[in-house]
Amino acid sequence: MRIRVRYAPSPTGHLHIGGARTALFNWLFARQKGGQMVLRIEDTDRSREVAGAEEKMVDALRWLGLDWDEGPDIGGKFGPYRSMERLDLYRSLANRLLEEGRAYPCYCTPEELEAQREEMRRRGVMPRYSGRCRHLTAAERRRLAAEGRPFTVRFRVPEGQTVSFEDLVHGTVSFETDGIGDFVIVKSDGIPTYNFAVAVDDHSMQISHVIRGEEHLSNTAIQLLVYDALGFPTPGFAHVPLILNESGKKLSKRDESVVQFVEQYRDLGYVPEAVVNYLALLGWSPVGEREFLSLEELVQEFSLDRVGKSGAVFDPVKLRWLNAHYLRGRPDEELLKLCLPHLVAAGLLAEPPSAEDLEWARRAVELYRDQLEYAAQLPELAGWLKSLPDPDPEGERILEDPSARKAADAFYQEISALSQWTPDGIHAAFKRVQKTTGLRGRQLFMPIRVAVTGRTHGPELPKVLNLLGREVVLGRLREYAGRSRTLPGEN
Structure with a gap:
């Protein structure tokens, strides 16, 4: 079998982490099997379309290191790759279903449909289409058409049947058709609905495997009915687990506890290797206990049989931990380049940075490399x-603490006369202060750290002081001691 998979987002916003994981799983499956990856834009929901969203999503996918063999930007023999450019195909197949009696025009107004749903809710019945227009006579349809009544096209769902399929993650999945209801395949404006368009496109593009989120499981039953009515062979299906928040609930786009869009991670200074590595582990596990896997290693190891059924909890702490690992492996100049825009935005560097600014930034990056x-x-x-x-x-x-002033005074005097302002020279100064004051450990180092940095924790103190520079350190010690008194060594 020739492996062909697709990632088919709607251009309604930024690339969400759930969508990015779906794209990644499809890409890994295709690349490992020597197959083809298709990018298709499902843009039939015009009311939710966001200008520029397609371009931003493409940029985000490329930032992750993903590519595709066919798509709207590079073409291919199964195009076009935007749904709105394929309307003639959908229309011809919908007309075929109408002619064969597998679909029918529905003249119900939105108000009438809502009244039907409300009546079902009142009776404690799951709302679905009542089938009102399913039973119209040919004469009634002609009359309504002559009146110019707008209509949708509904699929005639067979009654009393079971739709089953073998999901490559969940095993056998079944749905009863009596619980589905006749669904719309073409809206009143002539634009196809998602479930109709996706089935038509997956067949016409010869997609062999549909890998997508678990939330699409119920859609699969509807799409299988379309496949069957049109006489299309069905692809393989694999529905990957939901992404959950830390409370175990499905991650909502309104959940502010998690940064949810790939573009945001890029703008925060995450690196693509870390994001890809983490997304791969959301619902899939490699053999063994490995945590760090490159894109090449993921291609070698990925398989659908190691995708889990239960939801995958998104853990921001683990993502930051992974990213810190990849940052530490970055060459100094690359890490500096990542950090510079953020230092400028925070007002810590001029725009453009001077040579002095750049040197300061290099030393700051070096100082915090292991904590970043x-x-x-x-x-x-x-x-x-x-x-x-x-x-x-x-x-x-x-x-x-009374000993804090003693430590600061002695250290001030020692570094005022220090000949070598280096981490080693500063370390030696601390040793001499230990001897002259008898202060050791926290009693010596903590007052100096807090007085000079305002913090109780941080990198090695000699390195910190070296980066600050002698005059800044002396100034901050003077500020701590108070401007009203003279420190040792001053006239």
Whole structure:
């Protein structure tokens, strides 16, 4: 069998992490099987279409490192690859179903349909189309058509049947047709509905496997009815598990606890390798206990039989951990390039940065390389290097300890005369202060750290002080001691 898969988003917004995972799973399956990946834009929902959304989604997919063999941007022999450019095909097949009696025109108005649904809800019945226009006589249809009444085209769902299929993730899945109701395949404006268009397109583009989210399971029954009515062979189906929030509920686009769009991760300074690595682990697991997998390794190992059935919880902490790993592996200049826009945006560097700014940024990146989880975090981590923040309550208690002033005074005197302002030279100065004051450990280092950085935790203190520079360190120690008194070494 020739493997052909597709990713078919609607241009209604940014690329969501759920959509990105679907695209990734399709891409991995195609590349591992030596098959083809198709990008198709399902743009029939004109009311929700967002200008520029298609271009942004394409950019986000390419940022992730995904490509495709056919699509609206590169063409292919099964095109066109936008649904609205395929209306003639949908219309001809809908007319065929009408002629064969497998579909019929429905003249019910939106108000009448809502009244039908409300009556069913009142009776405690699951709302679905009542079948009112299904039983119109030919004469009644001619009369309504002569009146110019707008109509939709509804599929005539066979009664008393079971629709079953073998899902490559969930196994046997069955639906009773009596619970489906006659569904619309062409709207009153002549545009096909999703379930009709997707079945037609998947067949005409010779898609062999449909890999998509579990939320589409119920749609599959409807699409299988269309396949059967048109005499089309069916593709294989694999419905991957839902992505859940940390409460175990389906992740909603309105859930503010999670950054949900690929473009946002790119703008925050995540790297594509980390995002791809994490998305692959959402519902799929490799053999063994490996956590870090490159795109090439994922292609080698991916298989649908290791996709789970239960929902996959999106864990932002794990994604940040993965991203931190990949950031640490970045060359210095690449990491600097990732961080520079965020330092400029935070006002820590000029635009464009001067040579002095760039040197400062290099040292800041070096200082926080092991702590950085994503590039936009650096201004928050390193902002105190430019402007001393007020200490938190714990820091205030440290500075109020009587030994804190003793440590600061002795250290001020020691570094005022320091000949080598280097991490090693500063470390040696701390050693001498230990001898002269008898202060050690937290009693010595914490007051200096809080007085100079405003924080109780951070990278190695000699490296921090070296990056700040002697004059800034002396100035901040003077500020701590108070402008009204003279520190040792001053006249």
